Amino acid sequence: MLKFYDCLTAPSPRRVRMLIAEKAIKLQTIQVDLSKGEHLSDAFRAINPHQTVPVLELEDGTRLLDSNSISLYLDEVFPESNLTGTSPQERAVIAMWQRDMDLNGLMAVAECFRNSSKGFRNRALTGAVDYEQIPELAERGRRRVRTFFTDLDCRLADSEYLAGGRFTVADITAFVSVVPSTSNVGAMQWLRARVRWRNREK
Ligand SMILES: N[C@@H](CCC(=O)N[C@@H](CS)C(=O)NCC(=O)O)C(=O)O
Numbered sequence: 001m002l003k004f005y006d007c008l009t010a011p012s013p014r015r016v017r018m019l020i021a022e023k024a025i026k027l028q029t030i031q032v033d034l035s036k037g038e039h040l041s042d043a044f045r046a047i048n049p050h051q052t053v054p055v056l057e058l059e060d061g062t063r064l065l066d067s068n069s070i071s072l073y074l075d076e077v078f079p080e081s082n083l084t085g086t087s088p089q090e091r092a093v094i095a096m097w098q099r100d101m102d103l104n105g106l107m108a109v110a111e112c113f114r115n116s117s118k119g120f121r122n123r124a125l126t127g128a129v130d131y132e133q134i135p136e137l138a139e140r141g142r143r144r145v146r147t148f149f150t151d152l153d154c155r156l157a158d159s160e161y162l163a164g165g166r167f168t169v170a171d172i173t174a175f176v177s178v179v180p181s182t183s184n185v186g187a188m189q190w191l192r193a194r195v196r197w198r199n200r201e202k
Contacts, residue, residue, distance in 0.1 A: 001026075001027060001028050001059070002025075002027035002028065002056060002057065002058060002059065003027065003028045003029075003030060003056070003057040004016065004020070004027050004028065004029045004030070004054065004055075004056055004057075005030050005032050005044075005047065005048070005053050005054060005055040005056075005057075006029050006030065006031055006032065006053060006054060007031065007032050007033065007034045007039075007053045008031065009034065009035065010034055010053060011106060011109075011176040011177070012052070012053065012054055012067045012106075012176075013053045013054035013067070014176045015054075015067045015071065015169070015172050015173060015176050016054045016056070016067050016070050016071065016074075018172045018175070018176070019071050019074060019075070019083055019169065019172060020074070022081050022083060022167075023074065023075075023078045023080060023081050023083070024080075025074060025078050032044060032053050034053070035119075039051045039052065039053060040128075045128070047063065048063065048065050049128075050065055050126070050127055051126065051127055051128055052065070052126045052127070054067050054070055056070040056073065056074070058073075068098065068102075068169075071083070071084060071169050072084055075169075083167070083168050083169045083172070084168065084169055085163075085168070090163075090164075093163050093164060094163040094168045094169060094170055096163075097162045097163040097168070097170035098163075098168075098169050098170045098173055100170070101162070101170050101173035101174045101177065102173055104144065104147070104148050104151070105148050105152070105173060105174055105177035105178075106173060106176065106177045108141055108144035108145045108147075108148050108177075109141070109145055109148075109177050110141075111137055111138070111140065111141030111144065112137075112138050112141025112142045112144070112145055113141070114133070115133045115134055115135065115137040115138035115141060116133065116135070116138035116141075120133065121133060124137075148177070149178070152174060152178070162174060
């Protein structure tokens with residue numbers, strides 16, 4: 001059975017959780033409590049040398065260590081409710097939006113949060129090395145997040161979903177970047193949350 005290493009409070013595994021919920025995939029989930037430092041243990045380092053979640057372990061023991069690669073794999077193996085595109089053009093457009101949401105959404109939020117939150121003192125970056133926080137990066141992150149919200153609002157005013165006419169992995173990445181919560185969320189909940197978020201902005 002597929003094994004999914006998850007953490008209920010973190011945005012990157014949440015991307016995978018949302019995809020799993022959309023596609024109703026059955027797999028084994030193992031919680032890794034980041035707040036207790038379980039990802040920094042020797043046992044978890046043997047699973048993922050980068051010491052991050054999510055991780056997906058396949059039946060032959062291969063481990064996928066990145067949410068994007070996990071999403072591509074699961075979407076291919078469980079094709080029902082496709083989220084990454086079915087034609088060359090659709091796949092390319094979704095990948096473009098996905099990269100945009102990654103770089104300008106999730107990474108901007110992380111830059112701001114990890115460089116300012118007390119809980120991340122000396123943990124400004126993930127991984128084995130402790131990096132100190134840089135207040136200027138927190139400030140730059142804050143500005144980037146504001147730009148991201150403006151750009152996202154603009155796009156969603158023109159288009160029901162980011163990559164066109166249907167819900168995709170790019171919407172999931174946008175969602176985890178703007179909605180800090182821990183539960184599994186499907187498309188309808190994303191829409192409701194989006195409406196709530198847009199109303200708050202007004
Ligand atoms: N490229 C990775 C990034 C994963 C990542 O940054 N995960 C965070 C949680 S959102 C983590 O494991 N953090 C561990 C830490 O803070 O040390 C992916 O998208 O899967």
